Amino acid sequence: MPFFTLTATDGDARIGTLHTPHGDVPTPAFMSVATQGSVKALDSSDLQNIGANIVLANTYHLYLRPGVDIVEDLGGLHGFMQWHGATLTDSGGFQGFSLEHLRKITEDAIIFRSHIDGSEHTFSPEAAIQHQEKIGADIIMPLDICAPADSDFDAVDSAVDKTNRWLLRCVEAHTRTDQRLFGIVQGGLFPELRRKSAEFITGVGFPGYSIGGLSVGEPKQAMYDTVNSQRRCCCLICLRSHPDGYMFDCVLPTRIARNGSLFVKTGRLNITAAFNKRKYAPIEEDCDCYTCRTFSAAYVHHLFRAKELLAYRLATIHNLRFILRLMEEMRAAIAAGEFAEYRREFHSRFTPPDEQTRRDQKQKWLASFGRA
């Protein structure tokens, strides 16, 4: 069976299926992030109940803690977190950007100082693959260089070249045939470099392609334009995206949930706001998530106000289910040839947070890098 089966197209939109050793993943898909082997506040049975098919973990974080040998001994990421669906690991390349103050990049590798204890760790392309083979996700990523948004043409060009050299070393180092190594397109905001990167990577040939080097400080529109220009070569997009990337950001739904910001049809609801104190209906009347089927908005409001730990779990369940349902609806709309209509309908009712809110979130996000 091929790794990816295309089921239907509707204009530029398409639906399909990724076939992994741990089940099929219908696309377009949303991947919840389990950075350290846990989608924050949830366990694997929660994820299954929400309808998740795939989760994403981080090599850099699992390498530092608990260590990839321990994850391997426990049966890899699947056994470690007892998640039996599909998995993907990021290589550590993104931490080469986000932990900029804790790393240097040589010709050979990214050298990190641990954000936990300051110890030094060398991530060569080969090491990044070996760690990921121990973690054992179904889809793994090559080690790449993520140039900051303000890099000039030559710097990005040189990052693309080095990423390409590293990519060949990753391909060489990759031995597990049950794991799919993806390519990652780099090239910043320079269409010429994006093209150069894409041509090189598709020339090598991979079962799937990610778009990298975005959401690293560039304006939102530039990010959208770049994604747009590359969408035909990629079956998974926005793996790494900050809150401006909005709907597909892997951490956004869970992180804002823990702050009490909950997705509803019309946008976001602040559950901690006083007007929810006596909202005896669910957070959203016809939401099919466990939280809404079981509890009143007033109860969730109370849990947040009282700082009860349960608040974070119930809010996370709601937000993830919202996003996964959105994916389901999008796939159904594409299958029915009604995607343009669905999209119009969605945007006509859903008001994203204003720019100030986004900017505040982004600041928080950037400030969190030292600890992330």
Place this chain on the structure above:
Amino acid sequence: MPFFTLTATDGDARIGTLHTPHGDVPTPAFMSVATQGSVKALDSSDLQNIGANIVLANTYHLYLRPGVDIVEDLGGLHGFMQWHGATLTDSGGFQGFSLEHLRKITEDAIIFRSHIDGSEHTFSPEAAIQHQEKIGADIIMPLDICAPADSDFDAVDSAVDKTNRWLLRCVEAHTRTDQRLFGIVQGGLFPELRRKSAEFITGVGFPGYSIGGLSVGEPKQAMYDTVNSQRRCCCLICLRSHPDGYMFDCVLPTRIARNGSLFVKTGRLNITAAFNKRKYAPIEEDCDCYTCRTFSAAYVHHLFRAKELLAYRLATIHNLRFILRLMEEMRAAIAAGEFAEYRREFHSRFTPPDEQTRRDQKQKWLASFGRA
């Protein structure tokens, strides 16, 4: 049907059943505490899966937040937290002790300053009952006065007298026939006053009796002696007990769980200790809790080290299941006439934490009063 059915006795031990509008509660029972309407880190479906039959909430806390009217509007405590088993509320009398710096006691009432916003609130015996009728638990408590352990005879005697006067006002104020109002025996460490209190309260006659005024700073042995001397009049014991009370404390299993201290056959295990890093077996091999049936000790260790929220839920599930299973085993032993043997066996393998650990915990507990 009577409220309490006695099933079997074995020496002084006995088993029975409390019949409540929300199901039967086999005794001896452990009540998990849902102070603010949530057993910390769990939801009601977790509680059900653990095998809980009854939970305990706090009138003072729910009165302040979210307010008893809101709890009532949502169908009482049962609807509020969507817990369909039996419930009990404490009256606020214990906060009259534990929030000593935030209250004064008059002839008529306990007057609290809110620990949240400093506002003043009067808990008269009548108000305590009215609030509890709105909260709607199956078992409710009269407002009582909990004298500190170092009180002299006259002070405790006077507290008993006032508690007795208040008790009659509570009986008078209590209108809901679907709720059982219990008596609470006071009298500190003075056997004579305990007797006086018990005689008065049993003279009035209640469907059940609690032992109050203990775990308020007295030596552990004095507490045990007092409980011992009163055990025949009580079907529920140690409703209010601090960590020295140990096995039956309503908050202990959940609080220590969140600190990574987990019950096992031999005592307590510190899951955060380094030797658990590679413990690939469950926390306890033959434990039937969800955590042990699903995850390795190494995973739970990792979650604690990585400060993942899931850690607190998994640890709480384990500790509560341990205690509820202990209750099940005790009941089975009593039914089989083998309680003395079971007790010997338990104590031969289970080593409680040493005195220093207990003292440290007690200090933490006392320090937390301002916030509790």
